[in-house]
Amino acid sequence: MTDFDDWRARSPFYDESHEALAQSVRRFVAREIAPYIDQWEADGELPRDLHRKAADAGILGLRYPEAYGGHSEGFDIFHGMTQTEELAAVGAGGLTASLMTHGIGLPPVLALGSDALKDMVAPPVLAGEKIIALGITEPSGGSDVAGLKTRAERVGDHYVVNGSKMFITSGMRADWLTCAVRTGGAGAGGISLLLIDIDTPGVTRTRLDKMGWRCSDTAAIYLQDVRVPADRLIGPENGGFIGIMRNFNSERLGMAMGCCAFARVCLKEAVQWAQTRETFGKTLVKHQSIRIKLADMARRIAATQAWVDQCAWGLENGRDQPADFAMLKVQATQMLEIVAREAAQILGGASYITGSKVERIYREVRVNAIGGGSEEIMLDLAGRQLFGGK
Amino acid sequence: MKILVPVKRVIDYNVKPRVKADGSGVDLANVKMSMNPFDEIAVEEALRIKEAGNAEEVIAVSVGPAKAAETLRTALAMGADRAILIETDETVEPLAVAKLLAKVAAEENPGLILLGKQAIDDDSNQTGQMLAALLGWGQATFANTVTVEAGSITVARDVDGGLQTVKLNTPAIVTTDLRLNEPRYASLPNIMKAKKKPLDTKTPGDYGVDITPRLTTLKVAEPPVRSAGIKVADVDALVEKLKVLGVGA
Ligand SMILES: Cc1cc2nc3c(=O)[nH]c(=O)nc-3n(C[C@H](O)[C@H](O)[C@H](O)COP(=O)(O)OP(=O)(O)OC[C@H]3O[C@@H](n4cnc5c(N)ncnc54)[C@H](O)[C@@H]3O)c2cc1C
Numbered sequence: 225m226t227d228f229d230d231w232r233a234r235s236p237f238y239d240e241s242h243e244a245l246a247q248s249v250r251r252f253v254a255r256e257i258a259p260y261i262d263q264w265e266a267d268g269e270l271p272r273d274l275h276r277k278a279a280d281a282g283i284l285g286l287r288y289p290e291a292y293g294g295h296s297e298g299f300d301i302f303h304g305m306t307q308t309e310e311l312a313a314v315g316a317g318g319l320t321a322s323l324m325t326h327g328i329g330l331p332p333v334l335a336l337g338s339d340a341l342k343d344m345v346a347p348p349v350l351a352g353e354k355i356i357a358l359g360i361t362e363p364s365g366g367s368d369v370a371g372l373k374t375r376a377e378r379v380g381d382h383y384v385v386n387g388s389k390m391f392i393t394s395g396m397r398a399d400w401l402t403c404a405v406r407t408g409g410a411g412a413g414g415i416s417l418l419l420i421d422i423d424t425p426g427v428t429r430t431r432l433d434k435m436g437w438r439c440s441d442t443a444a445i446y447l448q449d450v451r452v453p454a455d456r457l458i459g460p461e462n463g464g465f466i467g468i469m470r471n472f473n474s475e476r477l478g479m480a481m482g483c484c485a486f487a488r489v490c491l492k493e494a495v496q497w498a499q500t501r502e503t504f505g506k507t508l509v510k511h512q513s514i515r516i517k518l519a520d521m522a523r524r525i526a527a528t529q530a531w532v533d534q535c536a537w538g539l540e541n542g543r544d545q546p547a548d549f550a551m552l553k554v555q556a557t558q559m560l561e562i563v564a565r566e567a568a569q570i571l572g573g574a575s576y577i578t579g580s581k582v583e584r585i586y587r588e589v590r591v592n593a594i595g596g597g598s599e600e601i602m603l604d605l606a607g608r609q610l611f612g613g614k
Numbered sequence: 615m616k617i618l619v620p621v622k623r624v625i626d627y628n629v630k631p632r633v634k635a636d637g638s639g640v641d642l643a644n645v646k647m648s649m650n651p652f653d654e655i656a657v658e659e660a661l662r663i664k665e666a667g668n669a670e671e672v673i674a675v676s677v678g679p680a681k682a683a684e685t686l687r688t689a690l691a692m693g694a695d696r697a698i699l700i701e702t703d704e705t706v707e708p709l710a711v712a713k714l715l716a717k718v719a720a721e722e723n724p725g726l727i728l729l730g731k732q733a734i735d736d737d738s739n740q741t742g743q744m745l746a747a748l749l750g751w752g753q754a755t756f757a758n759t760v761t762v763e764a765g766s767i768t769v770a771r772d773v774d775g776g777l778q779t780v781k782l783n784t785p786a787i788v789t790t791d792l793r794l795n796e797p798r799y800a801s802l803p804n805i806m807k808a809k810k811k812p813l814d815t816k817t818p819g820d821y822g823v824d825i826t827p828r829l830t831t832l833k834v835a836e837p838p839v840r841s842a843g844i845k846v847a848d849v850d851a852l853v854e855k856l857k858v859l860g861v862g863a
Contacts, residue, residue: 229646230644233644240684240687241806241809243684244688244691244800245802245805247648247688247799248799248800248801248802248805249799251799255796255799280801281801281802282801282802282803282805283802285802286802295802295803297803298806298809299806
């Protein structure tokens with residue numbers, strides 16, 4: 225029998241320090257998450273307490289600057305990947321999406337924000353005391369980021385913001401929103417990033433129920449005459465687009481790694497089932513067509529993981545190209561789609577009943593393929609970058 | 615007071631062990647290894663005693679191959695202050711380990727040695743007891759609760775009928791049972807900090823201890839596969855079957 229986490233032992237990118245981290249996160253998941261995840265899925269959100277516990281365990285701060293309470297010394301990108309893998313083991317994508325929302329909300333602040341802004345935001349977020357979300361997508365669309373409509377008018381020492389944001393992860397619990405707004409003319413050159421206090425008058429929000437990621441609170445956020453102090457501007461006025469874009473490579477890499485991890489969870493459940501379930505007088509795994517399915521799933525996962533690891537190495541060593549991350553995300557989501565399908569097929573009726581991890585992951589395939597840049601947009605972007613054409 | 619915590623690198627408790635084809639032992643090639651769970655409980659207890667102000671230093675020690683250093687790093691990441699690896703690739707039996715630990719104890723003068731009650735690989739349940747005999751110290755095995763006072767340690771032991779409370783004068787030996795505590799997970803930054811904590815490497819020769827095994831393993835075999843049960847129609851049939859099998863009156 226294979227061990228499902230021994231692939232790291234054969235990879236040149238992972239050593240015993242990654243294994244030590246895996247063991248620690250695994251224990252955290254077993255103790256603080258696994259017993260409660262079904263309840264949180266039913267509740268539609270994670271308890272705040274979990275953020276504090278995850279911060280204490282070092283999970284929230286992994287690979288963030290020590291100066292803000294993060295843990296960067298000695299940790300490389302593959303420690304981050306290992307953590308993603310272990311957090312995925314409960315088979316609930318909403319957990320990572322919502323517990324780690326600061327992974328998309330905080331980097332623009334750290335990359336472009338003033339020192340005062342960084343000092344205000346980063347420590348409480350990394351300590352699990354405050355939640356920060358990212359607001360790019362709007363009801364009118366998410367793919368065309370450069371076309372976003374939410375307006376911020378400068379009035380004295382404030383911006384007055386009007387518009388709305390859609391599908392915002394952790395949006396119901398967020399304290400802060402790293403929010404993309406239009407401060408200038410049309411197109412990418414008119415976009416700025418503002419840090420908005422959710423408590424500000426004029427901010428209202430609605431919970432959105434979903435096909436998957438149920439333990440992650442997703443919100444529509446409405447902004448009506450919201451007055452935001454001008455010093456909450458993140459980076460230069462009309463210079464926000466770059467801040468959004470520079471986030472994308474690591475977000476897409478993280479999502480691709482997540483897909484590999486969830487696919488491994490599916491494979492593991494399918495294998496365990498196939499080894500015990502008997503049909504026509506023998507276990508499923510002894511039927512050739514099922515064995516072939518399992519090997520085919522393993523093949524797809526291994527190939528995708530190899531590219532994930534190579535892209536991660538490239539990102540860490542400055543030898544990456546953005547098109548790769550766009551294509552990698554598509555590779556990973558389509559791989560997960562097939563693996564989740566085949567796992568469900570092997571589990572048969574059991575995969576359709578709430579309670580198996582496969583059932584939940586199957587419901588989460590689409591959010592991976594759409595969120596964080598949908599497949600069509602990713603491939604179009606890569607094609608444009610690699611082969612030209614407007 | 616110093617606390618000495620011996621820890622053993624064993625096959626991970628989640629792994630289903632496989633016997634080598636030639637029956638000479640369990641196949642450990644490419645198998646995940648981790649700290650013996652009872653030893654994790656011992657490390658945790660030592661740290662709690664230290665955190666309560668009743669000890670100054672926690673020293674982890676392991677006898678085993680070079681890779682046992684990883685197990686010691688785990689103890690350091692949990693919070694132990696320093697570690698000693700007594701490196702050997704040979705098979706070490708409980709008596710050899712106890713002799714080595716007795717030598718370490720003579721050098722370090724701990725007030726308490728906290729061990730797991732047994733290691734989950736060979737389930738010997740001997741090292742703590744042998745060590746107590748070699749040192750001539752009091753021992754409390756299968757600890758359920760440990761209370762440290764000046765000059766003495768009170769231990770409630772898990773015994774068949776319930777709990778038995780014993781009081782030991784220090785220095786003393788205590789072995790841990792499952793219900794003593796729930797070990798912490800090492801926080802991620804502590805995993806990195808553990809790399810910088812001192813880890814001394816020694817050999818059995820440094821302590822002048824002969825670790826030659828006293829036992830010969832003849833054969834290791836898988837437990838027999840349980841054959842499928844049968845269904846009986848009713849209670850009468852069940853009683854009939856039990857009589858045939860000679861179970862019960
Ligand atoms: C659960 C969940 C959580 C999310 N969390 C966040 C968050 O925290 N913050 C945030 O800002 N956003 C978030 N999103 C939004 C997500 O990023 C968007 O859904 C995504 O970018 C797509 O935008 P859209 O849904 O508006 O689809 P649209 O942009 O309307 O596109 C609809 C479809 O048309 C395709 N399409 C669009 N344009 C083209 C074209 N030119 N050529 C070919 N095909 C095209 C797209 O690929 C897509 O399949 C989340 C979404 C979900 C589902």
